[in-house]
Amino acid sequence: MWDALQHLFFPTQYIPHGHCYLWQTPLVLLHLFSDLLIGLAYFSIPVLLIYFVYKRHDVPFSNVFILFGTFIVLCGTGHLLEIWTLWHPAYWLTGIEKAATGVVSFYTALQLNQLLPQFLALRTPEELEAINRELQAQIAISTTAHQKLQQSQLALHQLNEQLELKVTERTAELALANYRLQENLRLLDSVIESIPDPVFLKDCEGRYLLLNTATSDVIGRPKTLILGHTDDQLFPSDIANLLMHRDRVVINSGKTQIFEDEILQHRTIRTFLATKRTWQDEDGTVKGVLGIARDITDRKLAEQTLQERERFLRTIGDNIPNGFIFQIVRELNGSYRFTYVSAGVERIYGVKPEAVLADAGLLFNKLAEADLAYFIQQQEESARNLTDFDVQVREQLLEGSRWIRIRSTPHRLADGRVAWDGYRFDINDLKQTEETLRQSEARLRLVLENMPVMLDAFDENGNIIVWNQECERVTGYTAEEVTHNSQVLKLLYPNLNYRQQMIRNWQKQGNNYRNWEWDLVSKSGEVKTIAWSNISDRFAIPGWASWGIGVDLTSRKQAELEIVLLNQTLEQRVNQRTAELSAANQELEAFSYSVSHDLRAPLRGIDGFSQILQDRYGNQLDAKGKHYLERIRAGTQRMDELIDDLLMLSRVTRTEIRRESVNLSAIAQEICQSLHAAQPDRSVEWVIESTISGMGDARLLRIVLENLFSNAWKFTSTQAQTQIKFGTISSNDAPLTYFIQDNGVGFNMAYVNKLFKAFQRLHSEREFCGTGIGLAIVQRIVHRHGGSVRAEGTVKQGATFYFTLG
Amino acid sequence: MTAAPLILLVEDNPDDQELTLLAFQRGGFSNPIVVAQDGVEALDYLFSSDAGDASAPTETLREPTSLAERPPHQLPTIILLDVQLPRINGLEVLQQIRSHPRTRLIPVIILTTSNEQQDLLTSYELGCNSYIRKPVDYNEFLNVIHQLGLYWLFINTSPILQ
Numbered sequence: 001m002w003d004a005l006q007h008l009f010f011p012t013q014y015i016p017h018g019h020c021y022l023w024q025t026p027l028v029l030l031h032l033f034s035d036l037l038i039g040l041a042y043f044s045i046p047v048l049l050i051y052f053v054y055k056r057h058d059v060p061f062s063n064v065f066i067l068f069g070t071f072i073v074l075c076g077t078g079h080l081l082e083i084w085t086l087w088h089p090a091y092w093l094t095g096i097e098k099a100a101t102g103v104v105s106f107y108t109a110l111q112l113n114q115l116l117p118q119f120l121a122l123r124t125p126e127e128l129e130a131i132n133r134e135l136q137a138q139i140a141i142s143t144t145a146h147q148k149l150q151q152s153q154l155a156l157h158q159l160n161e162q163l164e165l166k167v168t169e170r171t172a173e174l175a176l177a178n179y180r181l182q183e184n185l186r187l188l189d190s191v192i193e194s195i196p197d198p199v200f201l202k203d204c205e206g207r208y209l210l211l212n213t214a215t216s217d218v219i220g221r222p223k224t225l226i227l228g229h230t231d232d233q234l235f236p237s238d239i240a241n242l243l244m245h246r247d248r249v250v251i252n253s254g255k256t257q258i259f260e261d262e263i264l265q266h267r268t269i270r271t272f273l274a275t276k277r278t279w280q281d282e283d284g285t286v287k288g289v290l291g292i293a294r295d296i297t298d299r300k301l302a303e304q305t306l307q308e309r310e311r312f313l314r315t316i317g318d319n320i321p322n323g324f325i326f327q328i329v330r331e332l333n334g335s336y337r338f339t340y341v342s343a344g345v346e347r348i349y350g351v352k353p354e355a356v357l358a359d360a361g362l363l364f365n366k367l368a369e370a371d372l373a374y375f376i377q378q379q380e381e382s383a384r385n386l387t388d389f390d391v392q393v394r395e396q397l398l399e400g401s402r403w404i405r406i407r408s409t410p411h412r413l414a415d416g417r418v419a420w421d422g423y424r425f426d427i428n429d430l431k432q433t434e435e436t437l438r439q440s441e442a443r444l445r446l447v448l449e450n451m452p453v454m455l456d457a458f459d460e461n462g463n464i465i466v467w468n469q470e471c472e473r474v475t476g477y478t479a480e481e482v483t484h485n486s487q488v489l490k491l492l493y494p495n496l497n498y499r500q501q502m503i504r505n506w507q508k509q510g511n512n513y514r515n516w517e518w519d520l521v522s523k524s525g526e527v528k529t530i531a532w533s534n535i536s537d538r539f540a541i542p543g544w545a546s547w548g549i550g551v552d553l554t555s556r557k558q559a560e561l562e563i564v565l566l567n568q569t570l571e572q573r574v575n576q577r578t579a580e581l582s583a584a585n586q587e588l589e590a591f592s593y594s595v596s597h598d599l600r601a602p603l604r605g606i607d608g609f610s611q612i613l614q615d616r617y618g619n620q621l622d623a624k625g626k627h628y629l630e631r632i633r634a635g636t637q638r639m640d641e642l643i644d645d646l647l648m649l650s651r652v653t654r655t656e657i658r659r660e661s662v663n664l665s666a667i668a669q670e671i672c673q674s675l676h677a678a679q680p681d682r683s684v685e686w687v688i689e690s691t692i693s694g695m696g697d698a699r700l701l702r703i704v705l706e707n708l709f710s711n712a713w714k715f716t717s718t719q720a721q722t723q724i725k726f727g728t729i730s731s732n733d734a735p736l737t738y739f740i741q742d743n744g745v746g747f748n749m750a751y752v753n754k755l756f757k758a759f760q761r762l763h764s765e766r767e768f769c770g771t772g773i774g775l776a777i778v779q780r781i782v783h784r785h786g787g788s789v790r791a792e793g794t795v796k797q798g799a800t801f802y803f804t805l806g
Numbered sequence: 807m808t809a810a811p812l813i814l815l816v817e818d819n820p821d822d823q824e825l826t827l828l829a830f831q832r833g834g835f836s837n838p839i840v841v842a843q844d845g846v847e848a849l850d851y852l853f854s855s856d857a858g859d860a861s862a863p864t865e866t867l868r869e870p871t872s873l874a875e876r877p878p879h880q881l882p883t884i885i886l887l888d889v890q891l892p893r894i895n896g897l898e899v900l901q902q903i904r905s906h907p908r909t910r911l912i913p914v915i916i917l918t919t920s921n922e923q924q925d926l927l928t929s930y931e932l933g934c935n936s937y938i939r940k941p942v943d944y945n946e947f948l949n950v951i952h953q954l955g956l957y958w959l960f961i962n963t964s965p966i967l968q
Contacts, residue, residue, distance in 0.1 A: 597890045597919045604919070604942045605821035611944035612828065633943075640942040647921070 014089030017082070028086060035079040042076025045069075061115060067108040074101040195292070198272075201279060203288040204251060206230040206244055218265055218272075218293070239263060247289045250276045254286065261293075270297040317342030323425030324348065328360065328408070330383050330418045336360045339419070348426075368394040368401060383418045386410050392427065402428040454530065457547035464488055466547065474530070474552045476523030492520040511536045511546055517553065529553045585654070592650040599643055607636040645773035648703070649758060652781050657697045664692040664738070667702050668726045671709045679713075684722035692728055692738065694805045700781045701805075707774040708740045708801050714768050715744035715799065734804075735787070741800040747793040755791050778803070811883035811959055813839045816848040816899065817917075818891050825944070826886070826917075829951035837959060840882065845894025849902055852881070852909050882912060884958045887934075889918040889925050897928055904933045911965040913958060 021027040046069035053065050078101055081094045188210070192199045198215035202208055208226050216223045219234050231247075232240040239261075246259050256277035262269050274293040278286045317325040324344030329337050338360050341353045349366065356362050367375055371393035382389035390407045408422020448455050449468045457466035463486060467479040475482075475492065482488050493499035502518055509516070515531045522528055534548040541547060610632045618626060665688060672686050694701065709724070716722040725741040747755070747762050754760040758776040775791075778801075782789040786806025793799035813830070817823045823841055830839060842848035885903070889896040896916065903909045915936040916929045929937050938954065941947050958964075 593920070593922060596922060600919045600942060601819050601822060604940060604944070604947065605819075605825065607942050608821070608825040608828075608944035608947065612825075636942060644921075651923075 008093050009088065009090050011089055011092070014091055016085065016087050016089045018086040021086075031086065032083055035082045039076045039079040039083075042072050042079065045072050061118075064108075064111060064115065067104070067111060071101065071104045071108050074104055077101075197295070198293045199291070201288060201290050202230075202247060204286065206232075206247060209288065215293075218263060220265065236264065246274070246276060250278055250289050251286055254278055260296075270295055271300050272296065314342070318344060320344050320423065320425060322348065323404075323423055325421075325423040326408075328420050328422075329413070330379075330420075332415075332417055336364075336379075338363070366395045366397065368396045370394070382408075382410050382420070386412065386418070389420060389422065392431075402426060403431040404428075454550035454552065455547070456550070457541070457544040459543070460545045466544065470552075471550075474522065474528055474550075475520060491523075493518075494521055513548075515551075527554075529557045588650065589654060592647055592654075595643060596647050600640065603636045603639050603643075607633055610636070642771050642773075645771040645777070649773055649777050649780065652700055652703065652777055652784070655697070655700065657700065657784055659695050660698060662694055662696055662698045662701050664694050664701065664705065665690055665726075667698075667705050668692070668709065671702075671706055672724075675709060675713045679717075682717070682722060683720065684716075684724065687723070687725040687727070689727045692726065694736070694738065696785045696805050697781075700784070704778050704781050704803070705740075707778045711774060711801075712740055712742035712744065712799075714770065715746075715763075716742050717768075718745060719743060729802075735806065737802050737804050739800055739802045741798065743798040746795050746797045746799050747791075748795050749793060752791055752793070756789065810837050811964065812880050813837050813959075814842065814848065814851065814882035814885040815839055816842045816845065816885065816887045816891065816896065818844050818888065822888070822940070825947065826951065829948050830955060832948055833952040833955050835955045835959065837883075837955075844892045845896065845899040848885075848887070848899050849894065852903065853906065881909065883964045885912055885914045886917045886954075887914055889916060889920050889929070897925070897932060900929065900932045900934060913962070913964060915954065915958065917954075 017031075018028055021031065049065050049069050053062050074097070078094070078097055081090070081097055084090060085094060189212075192210065192212040195212060196214060198218050199210075199212045200208060200215045201210035207228050207230055211223060211226060213223070216226055219226055221234065226234060230240075231243045234240070235243065242261065246257070246261070250257050256275065259274045259276065261272050261274055263272055264270075272293040273296050274291055276289055276291040279288040279290045280286055320342065322344075324342040325340075326338055326342070326345075327340040329339050331337060338357050341356045343353060345351060345353055345356055345363070349363070351362050364372075371391075375391060375393055378389060378391050381387070388407070388409050390405070392403060392405045394401045395404050403426070404424055405427045406422060406424045408420035410418050410420045412418050448466075451468070452470055454471045454474055455466060455468040456464055456471055459465045463484050464482050465484065467477075467482045471482070472478050477488075477491060481491075485491075489499055489503070493502060498519075511534045514533045516533070517529055517531050519527050519529050529552070530550040531553050532548050532550045534546065536544065536546045536548070610629050614621075614626065614629050621629070668688050672688070676682070676684065705726075709726075712724045713722075716724065721743075723743045725739075727739055727741075729737040729739065731737075745763075751762050754762065756775045756779040759772040761770060761772040763770075779789050782803045782805070787804035789801065789803040791799060791801050815823065815826060817826060827839060827841075830837070840851060842851055887896045887899060891899070896918070900914055900916075903912060903914060910933075913935040914933070915938060916925075916934045917938050917940060918925065919940050921939050926937050936954075936958075938950060941950060
């Protein structure tokens with residue numbers, strides 16, 4: 001702090017002012033004394049100013065004086081600091097002091113600028129003296145006027161006192177009159193309050209002047225809030241407009257008028273019947289409208305409901321199809337008169353309801369003659385006993401007779417007459433349906449009665465009520481003996497245990513049984529097995545609590561028993577036969593085996609020794625001898641062939657079949673080649689389908705084809721041009737058929753049955769060699785495959801063999 | 807001297823025996839042929855029988871002597887075996903031949919009347935070297951025997967040392 005002040009007052013970095021004056025003593029002293037003198041002068045001026053302001057309080061603008069004082073003191077301080085800077089270069093300090101002087105002097109100049117107009121307005125002393133003189137003159141006038149005023153006030157006071165006296169007198173009179181008026185109003189009020197309907201009085205502008213509580217209830221405001229108000233302040237605008245319009249109508253016409261108005265009260269619309277008339281004073285001048293209203297909402301509603309009810313009844317009455325409703329009265333003299341008929345009467349008879357009302361006979365005449373007496377009797381009885389009248393009678397109309405039903409309920413009128421309210425409708429269709437139903441039921445009954453199935457039905461008590469002819473036939477008991485017979489079960493099921501068991505099961509089973517077999521004992525003592533099925537649940541028949549059908553199984557049961565026995569023995573027989581067959585098969589096998597050896601061995605001996613005989617001793621034999629030896633050898637060779645074929649036949653019977661897909665075309669090709677190779681000279685055309693295959697045992701099928709092809713080959717040997725075909729025929733519903741066709745000698749179809757039998761030949765050995773076993777082998781193999789074989793042929797025109805493979 | 811290859815013919819039918827021997831003769835074969843009437847004789851011959859003078863052609867072995875007394879004899883180069891034989895049948899004989907080390911390599915030719923598939927298959931299963939069905943036609947039979955002898959005795963090399 002001290003350092004800062006030191007630095008401010010005694011700076012060292014600047015050059016002192018005296019240095020600028022080159023320290024020349026006269027020049028320095030000149031500046032010294034000049035500044036000192038200015039400073040003293042400047043300091044003394046504020047002192048004089050303060051004294052002036054102190055002495056002259058009335059002089060305005062003292063602030064300006066203070067500003068002047070401050071600004072002059074600051075100027076003086078500036079000059080004193082000039083002296084200081086001669087030796088000490090405190091230029092920062094002088095700068096700050098100059099800035100303060102600048103600010104204050106500038107502010108003072110601004111103040112002076114603003115105050116200048118006021119300075120200019122300051123009055124001069126001459127002006128002030130003229131004003132003072134004028135004021136003295138006016139005071140003199142005012143004093144005269146005040147004296148006059150005091151005189152007037154005195155006169156007024158006297159007048160006032162007289163007036164007060166008069167007012168007091170008049171007030172007493174008015175109080176009496178007011179009291180009487182109040183009395184009248186109270187009376188009026190209690191009168192109109194005693195009226196339950198809304199009562200009100202409005203002036204010509206529509207303002208409520210008077211009203212009772214009923215009115216305020218309708219409007220929904222306390223009276224005080226209604227009085228003096230108009231309708232448009234109290235009701236929604238549409239209602240208010242209507243009400244005010246009505247008031248004007250009354251006022252303009254001067255007549256009493258009745259209006260029906262709907263007013264919203266407590267959020268419901270209510271209907272009022274308002275009577276309004278004009279209110280006039282003694283001179284007949286219209287002063288307003290007087291009104292009284294009645295709430296007729298409930299009455300209107302009741303009327304409406306009644307109308308609706310009546311329309312409803314009328315609509316129903318008029319819309320009854322093929323019928324009408326009516327009211328008829330029986331007069332005391334016994335005659336009948338309609339008091340009401342609905343419109344249907346016109347639709348049915350073409351007669352107007354009014355005409356019927358006038359003449360009841362119009363309807364009575366329609367009744368059929370036959371039913372008229374019955375009708376009247378019923379009517380009279382109903383009148384006597386007041387019981388419901390309900391008849392079904394016929395009407396005779398032009399188009400024919402129809403059934404109708406009339407139903408009515410009587411009541412006695414106060415004067416003793418009887419009136420019926422009722423209806424009449426057409427039941428002809430119903431009657432016809434009933435009749436159809438009855439006939440159909442009768443037919444059904446007839447069928448049930450006569451069908452060859454037992455039918456019985458039970459009532460609620462468990463008694464049989466239906467027992468048809470088949471039941472009678474099977475059991476021997478007639479319907480008379482069985483129906484309504486509580487002991488019937490004892491008759492049919494005489495065995496106690498069996499019967500009880502049956503009843504127990506029956507109770508357990510209820511109506512839910514089907515083909516339930518029970519044995520009953522017929523009248524002649526035979527046991528009959530009956531399969532009962534209950535169909536009550538599926539075909540419920542009214543009146544039949546439970547019913548069912550039974551089928552007599554007795555003969556079927558016996559047959560079944562026989563079949564079972566037969567089956568048992570059959571099985572036994574099959575086993576036996578199988579064993580026999582098996583044994584036979586074994587024997588056959590042994591036989592075949594021995595045939596192949598034992599039958600053939602001697603043959604070889606015969607042939608061999610015949611040959612040796614021929615070779616060694618041929619020269620000793622004549623031609624005949626040699627021929628016989630030839631015949632011996634031919635016989636042995638044929639025998640050898642026969643044995644071979646027989647063995648083949650036996651073998652194809654015994655061999656187990658292994659099924660596989662076999663390429664028959666390929667086999668056929670091989671066979672053809674070998675056949676052709678044996679007789680290469682023959683001219684032959686082979687036609688073999690290329691893709692024939694079949695399911696079967698390859699070895700056995702080869703044997704089939706070998707036999708058939710060699711047959712074809714053999715029996716075409718006489719043809720110049722041989723043609724052999726192998727193909728198939730396929731059709732949708734039959735297995736694939738294979739065929740081998742030739743153009744050979746053919747055969748007579750008369751012998752076709754012999755073809756496939758062993759050793760049966762259609763040609764002599766001389767014509768065509770062969771054993772007659774080949775086709776038998778073919779047939780056996782085909783049969784073992786489950787297929788069939790047949791032949792077609794014509795003599796000299798070839799043969800075709802067809803076979804299938806199952 | 808080296809003995810000529812021996813043929814053992816097992817055949818019960820005298821006709822066939824004679825025809826077969828004749829056929830060998832007609833075919834020009836001079837080999838000795840031992841004939842066994844049935845399976846028992848054949849086995850006796852092979853395993854214990856006295857073959858006698860093996861060099862001499864023998865038609866029959868009528869009275870076989872006991873096993874122990876018999877000197878060892880020449881084994882046949884081929885055996886012609888019928889299937890259907892009294893007492894022990896040909897298939898059984900074949901089985902025993904094949905199960906015995908001494909005889910199991912001897913070529914056995916089944917020469918039979920049977921053309922039963924079962925016989926053929928069983929024979930091969932038991933190890934026969936050939937299966938020949940005897941033709942009824944004697945000329946064919948001669949042809950068969952001729953070819954058979956030619957093949958088995960001359961063309962074929964037998965494992966049996968002569």
